[in-house]
Amino acid sequence: xxxxxxxxxxxxxxSFWRRPQCRFLTLVVPVAFLVFLTAVFGDVTxxxxxxxxxxxxxxxxxxxxxxxxxxxxxxxxxxxxAAPVPATTLVAGRLTSxxxxxxxxxxxxxxxxxxxxxxxxxLADLPALVLATAIGTVSFACLGYAVASFVRSARAAIPVVLxxxxxxxxISGVLVPADELPSRVLAVxxxxxxxxxxxxxxxxxxxxxxxxxxxxxxxxxxxxWGLAGFVVAARHFSWDPRS
Amino acid sequence: xxxxxxxxxxxxIGGARTPVIVARELRMAYGRREAVDGIDLDVRRGxxxxxxxxxxxxxxxxxxxxxxxRRRTGGEVSVLGADPQSARxxxxxxxxxVLQDSEPEPTLTVRExxxxxxxxxxxxxxVDEAIALAGLRGGGDARCRDLSRGExxxxxxxxxxxxxxxxIFLDEPxxxxxxxxxxxxxxxxxxxxxxxxxxxxxxxxxAEAEAVADRIAVVAAGRIVATGTPRTxxxxxxxxxxxxxxxxxxxxxxxxxxxxxxxxxVDGARRVSLRxxxxxxxxxxxxxxxxEHGWPLRDVEVNPPSLEDxxxxxxxxAR
Numbered sequence: 346x347x348x349x350x351x352x353x354x355x356x357x358x359x360s361f362w363r364r365p366q367c368r369f370l371t372l373v374v375p376v377a378f379l380v381f382l383t384a385v386f387g388d389v390t391x392x393x394x395x396x397x398x399x400x401x402x403x404x405x406x407x408x409x410x411x412x413x414x415x416x417x418x419x420x421x422x423x424x425x426x427a428a429p430v431p432a433t434t435l436v437a438g439r440l441t442s443x444x445x446x447x448x449x450x451x452x453x454x455x456x457x458x459x460x461x462x463x464x465x466x467x468l469a470d471l472p473a474l475v476l477a478t479a480i481g482t483v484s485f486a487c488l489g490y491a492v493a494s495f496v497r498s499a500r501a502a503i504p505v506v507l508x509x510x511x512x513x514x515x516i517s518g519v520l521v522p523a524d525e526l527p528s529r530v531l532a533v534x535x536x537x538x539x540x541x542x543x544x545x546x547x548x549x550x551x552x553x554x555x556x557x558x559x560x561x562x563x564x565x566x567x568x569x570w571g572l573a574g575f576v577v578a579a580r581h582f583s584w585d586p587r588s
Numbered sequence: 589x590x591x592x593x594x595x596x597x598x599x600x601i602g603g604a605r606t607p608v609i610v611a612r613e614l615r616m617a618y619g620r621r622e623a624v625d626g627i628d629l630d631v632r633r634g635x636x637x638x639x640x641x642x643x644x645x646x647x648x649x650x651x652x653x654x655x656x657x658r659r660r661t662g663g664e665v666s667v668l669g670a671d672p673q674s675a676r677x678x679x680x681x682x683x684x685x686v687l688q689d690s691e692p693e694p695t696l697t698v699r700e701x702x703x704x705x706x707x708x709x710x711x712x713x714x715v716d717e718a719i720a721l722a723g724l725r726g727g728g729d730a731r732c733r734d735l736s737r738g739e740x741x742x743x744x745x746x747x748x749x750x751x752x753x754x755x756i757f758l759d760e761p762x763x764x765x766x767x768x769x770x771x772x773x774x775x776x777x778x779x780x781x782x783x784x785x786x787x788x789x790x791x792x793x794x795a796e797a798e799a800v801a802d803r804i805a806v807v808a809a810g811r812i813v814a815t816g817t818p819r820t821x822x823x824x825x826x827x828x829x830x831x832x833x834x835x836x837x838x839x840x841x842x843x844x845x846x847x848x849x850x851x852x853x854v855d856g857a858r859r860v861s862l863r864x865x866x867x868x869x870x871x872x873x874x875x876x877x878x879x880e881h882g883w884p885l886r887d888v889e890v891n892p893p894s895l896e897d898x899x900x901x902x903x904x905x906a907r
Binding site: 349352353356359360363364416419420421423424425426427428429430431585586 | 655656657677678679681683685687689690691694695696700703704705707708709710731747751
């Protein structure tokens with residue numbers, strides 16, 4: 346990893362940490378939901394996986410839509426483009442910071458599940474969890490840049506993100522258990538990446554899982570969405586506040 | 589094949605007269621609208637060049653083309669010997685940019701913003717030096733979102749200096765600043781001359797250009813309408829000065845000596861005013877005349893046309 350990427354990531358993390366709303370949304374909300382939903386529906390391993398997905402999606406997609414639109418509007422992105430630093434380095438730095446936050450959120454959820462609910466993550470399942478977190482972060486970060494390409498103003502960022510994610514969370518069984526959702530609803534959810542990421546993150550936590558815990562097909566769907574996001578962002582993302 | 593422009597820029601590198609920015613017939617069209625309509629520029633090494641004009645005259649578009657942030661639709665441009673359109677990182681490291689609309693990272697402190705930016709450059713200037721050069725007081729530990737508009741503009745200036753570039757673009761660097769803050773900023777900009785930097789300053793404010801610039805180009809509706817030094821711009825050194833004084837109580841207009849009588853008018857408050865291309869000749873005739881009659885000559889004023897007057901005349905039609 347280049348030194349400038351690490352440098353950029355460090356300051357991105359600092360910016361993230363200085364925003365209380367970011368800390369609250371990414372780190373506190375998933376844990377609070379884990380506790381609440383487990384109390385209502387039981388099945389802590391299921392919800393640990395679901396909310397790990399929420400954490401990854403918040404850290405990658407939601408926070409990138411917000412930071413990219415705010416920094417574009419303030420002319421920060423454009424000013425950085427005038428500096429001798431390649432766009433790929435800036436994006437890699439942002440991605441690294443998102444990955445660190447995503448990993449921290451997943452770790453907190455696993456830890457809370459372990460301490461409070463006695464959910465044991467086996468060492469053999471750790472690589473699967475890391476892989477799902479990594480693919481989820483990169484893919485949803487790409488989707489974040491894709492969405493940010495079409496959000497004109499920073500004020501619209503949070504409404505757009507919530508408007509996209511909350512319905513997906515509802516139909517994907519993130520909040521209401523998938524068992525209680527009609528199969529037609531789940532069929533729609535399966536076309537989108539949220540449910541697949543949640544399943545990929547659930548498997549390593551599930552005691553009944555045998556083998557590596559890698560849900561290859563689910564991860565493939567998530568990665569395909571990420572690739573689509575990358576193509577859209579590469580074509581439409583603008584650094585300029587005026588266009 | 590090399591264009592004549594590139595060859596010209598490549599000869600005599602480092603000399604005081606070396607052009608740092610050369611533009612010929614620079615054009616930028618947005619659809620049918622010509623935002624920049626054939627601009628020629630020669631900015632020399634070490635000078636502060638002001639690009640002055642009203643809003644929408646094409647200043648920002650021109651600056652962004654020169655900064656390599658925007659592709660032109662016509663003409664030839666060479667900045668530091670290269671076409672900004674195909675600029676590489678090494679070229680970018682030699683320019684510094686204050687954009688018209690940009691803010692420092694709101695959640696970072698001034699010093700953190702500068703450290704972040706310094707990390708992009710191969711040979712950055714120490715952060716505290718950039719803070720001092722931009723005339724920023726208060727240590728740099730404040731979060732940028734807590735700064736006033738004028739202070740944020742000063743952080744932008746420090747951000748443009750932290751990479752230690754040789755050419756600095758400033759697009760309305762004091763807009764929204766308090767008058768006192770503006771004067772400090774002008775001091776900081778003028779100070780860049782001593783460091784041997786070349787400055788391309790875009791501004792709407794003729795007073796700003798007059799305060800800091802070695803040369804001024806006035807732009808209106810995408811064209812340059814006048815170029816010159818603050819002294820000579822728009823023929824300011826050749827046009828007439830206005831002379832006025834109070835007519836002594838017992839004197840009549842017809843009593844005035846010849847050079848002071850031509851074209852002179854008097855108002856109800858006995859205030860005489862006339863225009864002259866040679867104000868010293870008028871004063872030279874007036875003084876002995878008044879002394880001879882023992883009349884006191886009060887409130888003598890000689891006013892050259894202000895740069896603001898020249899500017900308003902130059903840009904008046906194009907607005």
